[in-house]
Amino acid sequence: MDARYKSRDIERRSLDVDGLKRSFLEWLVYSVGKDARAATRRDWFHTVALAVRDRVVDRWMDTTRSYYQEDAKRVYYLSLEFLIGRLLTNSLSNLGIVDECRQALDRLGLSMEDVVDAEPDAALGNGGLGRLAACFLDSMASQGLPGYGYGIRYEFGLFEQRFENGWQVEYPEQWLQFGNPWEFARPEVLYPVQFYGRVEEFRDSVGDRAYRWVDADRVLAMAYDTPVVGYGGDTINTLRLWSARATRDFNFGHFNDGAYMKAVEQKILSENLSRVLYPNDATETGKELRLKQEYFFTSASLQDILRRYLQHHTTFENLPNKAAIQLNDTHPAIGIAELMRLLVDQHALRWDDAWEITRATFAYTNHTLLPEALEAWPVRMIERVLPRHMQIIYEINAKFLNRTKARADGDNARLSRLSLIDERGERRVRMGNLAFLGSHKVNGVSALHTELMKQTVFADFHEEFPDRINNKTNGITPRRWLKQANPALSELITTRIGEGWISDLSQIAALRDKADDVVFREEFRRAKRKNKKRLAAYIARQTGEEVLVDSIFDVQVKRMHEYKRQLLNVLHTIALYNEMRDNPTVSWVPVTKVFAGKAAPSYHMAKLIIKLINDVAKVVNHDPSVHDNLKVVLLPNYNVTAAEIIIPAADLSEQISTAGMEASGTGNMKLALNGALTIGTLDGANVEIREHVGPDNIFIFGMTAEEVNDLRASGGFNPREVIASNPSLKRALDMISTGAFSPDDRNRYHPIVQALTDGGDHFLVTADFADYCRAQEAAMHLYRDPEEWTRKAILNTANMGWFSSDRTVNEYAGEVWDVHPVHPNHDGEGFR
Ligand code: GL7
Known part of the structure; x- marks a missing residue:
């Protein structure tokens, strides 16, 4: 082989700083087609990504080949x-060459952050x-x-x-x-x-x-x-x-x-x-x-x-x-x-x-x-788009219904509930039933x-097939959501307990003892503060708003949906604003309310809630009478990249869905792992988070799923009565309905007020308001004691090991998939 090609071949795999630098220069010229002087940040991103990709290809092929051979x-x-x-930081980090890449870029006069930021x-x-x-x-x-x-x-x-x-x-x-x-x-x-x-x-x-x-x-x-x-x-x-x-x-x-x-x-x-x-x-x-x-x-x-x-x-x-x-x-x-x-x-x-x-x-x-x-496609549509599938679905259904006990018992109501076809109104295929049965x-x-x-x-299906339903509580990858997103904290953790936690998050439990170590607490706080500064700078860039780094960063980041109850948080924000204005001499714990999330483009109520948050922010942030003790920011375009900046900086994690409605949540796990204390309902995985972090280290409030169910079964409640009996809630709602936040259009929020009052308040915002405010007060009270707050924050991080998605996929592998690890053979062409 031509020696030049051979050396290029080796270079493709080298993981040291010199090798990386040489391949960057080569990629820039020969694949991106740019001269170093003319290269943009995006060119450099493409260059680095291609060079990194080179370094995984051999191992990728080894992996695929091993699966095939076995x-x-x-x-x-x-x-x-x-x-x-x-994917750039993710790939570098999983390959273990973040520092090498940073140094190689450094030698080329480039900043790693700039290159990383050029990736969509x-x-x-x-x-x-x-x-x-x-x-x-x-x-x-x-x-x-x-x-x-x-x-x-x-x-x-x-x-x-x-x-x-x-x-x-x-x-x-x-x-x-x-x-x-x-x-x-x-x-x-x-x-x-x-x-x-x-x-x-x-x-x-x-x-x-x-x-x-x-x-x-x-x-x-x-x-x-x-x-x-x-x-x-x-x-x-x-x-x-x-x-x-x-x-x-x-x-x-x-x-x-x-x-x-x-x-x-x-x-x-x-x-x-x-x-x-x-x-x-x-x-x-x-x-x-x-x-x-x-x-x-x-x-x-x-x-x-x-x-x-x-x-x-x-x-x-x-x-x-x-x-x-x-x-x-x-x-x-x-x-x-x-x-x-x-x-x-x-x-x-x-x-x-x-x-x-x-x-x-x-x-x-x-x-x-x-x-x-729950997906239910009209039979007529499936008949037209997928005619053979419709026949097959009918056949599956007929065979199944013929065999069920319901048929034998003559229980027609049950039979029609089990059917793959919903016959009420326009006939539809119940995809959930199909998925269950198949x-x-x-x-x-x-x-x-x-x-x-x-x-x-x-x-009904559970009765028919009692062994089929099983639980697999969600998890999150500690690589992206702690190691990469939060280098300050992850480096601190590694210096204390080694790096085993990265691939076995249960090891993070070794931090439990450190909660009582005053030096560790100080360092933990320092890491959090560093992340809060990073977020404050991001907030300033995105919204122009200056926030106090030492305020409580009270964070609700997730899709905008009525059941997730951003409105409950907004009502508390307004109530807190009123209290601060009424009591200007009290020394308040400064609070920064951070929201982010997208609304489905056709979900008008969710979009109206976005407008409300922005309107409330405008009033609160420009009111000198609250002395910067309260700021409200709604960050635009929430996505994975924004989450990686926001989550490590959070003090308080808002997980406040109406109990019984959030299947699990996973943001709740990311925030707790990064040392935020949760304020939440007993919904979804919050229930298990509380079991793991301990009831003293989480702020639980509100109705339980069972109580919600009973309340709804008994015909609901009268929100007007609840509102009338709670002056701060009444005042907040009155402000919204009279246009205090929308002087340009005083009726703008009529649909929101309507939903919370005569609409019956389906999501029980008013019903949970008082208890939510109590939990918020408890959080603010605790925040005055930094040592105690930090102790609880550390216990959150230390007790979240079980929520690794490694644990989740291992459970699926053992109990659902019956698949086993394969160790790829890298003897042949692989690097190292
Ligand atoms: C969701 C749930 O709403 C959410 O609670 C859960 O954590 C997630 C992953 O299991 O799945 N279900 C759903 O339809 N979406 C979700 O995010 C869009």
Whole structure:
């Protein structure tokens, strides 16, 4: 081999500062095509990303080869959303070369922060559900589990949020505009996906009735692969995202008849499939394009999974021993009908055998009990878009209902609840029921949520299949959410207990003793303060507002939704503002209320709440009578990157959903791990956080899920009475309703006031207000004692080890997937 190539080859793998620097220069010139003098920050980001990517490719191939050679059972995580955020720091950190990279850039006169900041935030998801999928990818790779992510390569991720005159305005998020250095396009990995058409019945070779789907439109799914670097760089897994491509039929043969433009138009239309992420968070969309997206990526993924399986096998009975397919919510649930179609129609399996294989292969995670988020596609739509699947769903349903006990008992009401078809009103396919029936395991995402699943949405199914529902409490990856986002605290932790916690977060429990160590407390506070300064600077840049670093950073960051009750926090803010104005001589604990979060573009109430926060901020922040003791900021465009700055700086974590409504929450875990004290209801994973951190180290308030349920069952309550009996609540609401925050439009907040009063206050904001204020007071009181506050903050960090997503994926691996770690063989071409 030419010596020059050989040395380049070695250089590609070298991890020392000199090697990195040399490859940066080479990449800049030969791949980005720029001279160092002309290079922009973005050029440098692409350069560094490509050089880093070089360093994972060999190990990626080793990993894939090891899975193949061992014919290991793989887990396939099917998710319409992957909220990955930026990847540069993540890759460097998991490879263990952050410092080397920083020094190499330094020698080139570049700042690492500038390069990192030039990376767009990959927002292929809405919120918790999508971020959970990203944390699971990190954990599977870090645990050495053979895990693949399958999803859609949206050209436009979640919209960019800006505030114009205090209102949310959405702009397209063009994350791919300048290319994506992390991905590998696979133009040869293409699968056809069909829509529409009709079903033809015929007799197969042995004379049995069989079906084929004909006259359908076709789109191609093309793969893009992104390596997922596990911690330590040993295992590199794959995230495979599908992009829609028109078939060649659209491109040729239409020049003469005037249909050329029509053909081009068709091509564009069919490629719209992977154009944009639906910006809904836990709400039903009811759009045909969304159904097509769901089927598109599910079908392509299943075809790919079967292709991989058939490399080692000739029959299908072993599929469940080689593939575990996890449905991230019902979005890919059509996959159950699709696998049946592939097995029965294309591979000529008997129905019962196919059904057994399908059920043993799939598992389903439910992420919400909100009725509006339970997918139910109109039968007429599925009949038109996926005619063969509709037949298959009918068949599954008929066979199931024939066997149920309900039939035997003549309990028709129960039978109709179990049915895959909702017959009330327009007939619809209940995707949750399909997912349940077609899976061998079904899980909720926190202990409370799983219990409620058993008692509510899946009560009948649970009775029918008592072993199927299980709990897998969510988790978060400590790599991104502590090591990378919070270097100040993670370095402090490592100096005290070593770095074992990064790959085994249970070890962080060793910090418990340190809560009583005055020196450690001082250092812990110093780390927090450093993060608060960083956030204060960010707030100033984003909003122009100056906040006191020594105020309580009281943080509520999450999607804007009525059930998450940002309104409760706003009402407390107004009440506190009034108290400060009434008592100017009292020495108040300064408070900075930090909000961030996007509203679904069609969710008017949530957008009105955004406007209210901005209006309240305007009044409060400019009122000299509160002497800077209170500031309100609503940060624009909350995303993973913003979360990485906000979360490490929080003192108080707002987790205040109406009990029974937040399935788990994961922001609650990130904040507590970073040493914020939670103020929260007994909802979702808050219940388990309280068990782990201890009831003395968390501020719990409000009604329990059971109390909420009882109250609603007994016909609700009268918010007017509650308001009348609470002067500070009444005053705050009166101010909103009389236009104290909207002098330009005094009726602006009528819908909010209406919802909280005559509307019956469905989310129980007024009902929980008094107890929430009590908990807030307790928090402010504690904050006056920095030693005691810090002690509790340390105990939060130290007791959050269980909430690592490593623990969660290991539970799935053992109890749902039956997959085991594989140790890739790096003897061959690998580095080091
Ligand atoms: C969610 C839940 O609302 C959230 O509580 C949970 O933590 C998350 C991950 O399990 O899933 N369900 C849902 O539909 N979205 C969520 O974030 C959008």
